[in-house]
Amino acid sequence: MLQLISATPSPYARKVRIVLAEKGIPFKLVTEVPWDSTTKTPLHNPLEKLKLPFLILEDGTSVYESYCILEYIEAKFPGTTPMLSQDIDEKLFAKNVEVVVDGLCDALVFLFFEKRRAQGGQSEEWKARQMRKVDGGFKALAEWVGTNSSLDISSGMRMSPSEVSVDM
Numbered sequence: 540m541l542q543l544i545s546a547t548p549s550p551y552a553r554k555v556r557i558v559l560a561e562k563g564i565p566f567k568l569v570t571e572v573p574w575d576s577t578t579k580t581p582l583h584n585p586l587e588k589l590k591l592p593f594l595i596l597e598d599g600t601s602v603y604e605s606y607c608i609l610e611y612i613e614a615k616f617p618g619t620t621p622m623l624s625q626d627i628d629e630k631l632f633a634k635n636v637e638v639v640v641d642g643l644c645d646a647l648v649f650l651f652f653e654k655r656r657a658q659g660g661q662s663e664e665w666k667a668r669q670m671r672k673v674d675g676g677f678k679a680l681a682e683w684v685g686t687n688s689s690l691d692i693s694s695g696m697r698m699s700p701s702e703v704s705v706d707m
Contacts, residue, residue: 541566542595544583546573550644551605552592558609562619566594606637636683643676 545552583601593603646669
């Protein structure tokens, strides 16, 4: 059985969990604290990145980074509900939305950790840069939602990775 290694608050793991559930693929969810001394992350992620999730396959190998995991799931389980359109332009648009939403999440996580530093150790320039990313990402999403009906997840159509990302 597939094992999804996740940190509880991870928005990246959440989108993988949603896709696995939407496709009806059984998996075991394992909660991990990647910066804890007992972490198993280095056993499965050669870069020892603190960013989760990663997916442990039935043969013990791993796929890491949520976008790679989603591509693996889409390719490995073709008999399940497809998450991406076969139209190249729609697929590219969905991937672009996913990249922007992941970038938004990255910037918000960076801001969270920067604000946890002691007041004198925080970089106002760094925080301003992250906020520019957040503002730019939300502006792009607002424009796309206003001009592209494929982001309407209330339509009952399949959910793409971009919609799963926006739903995070």
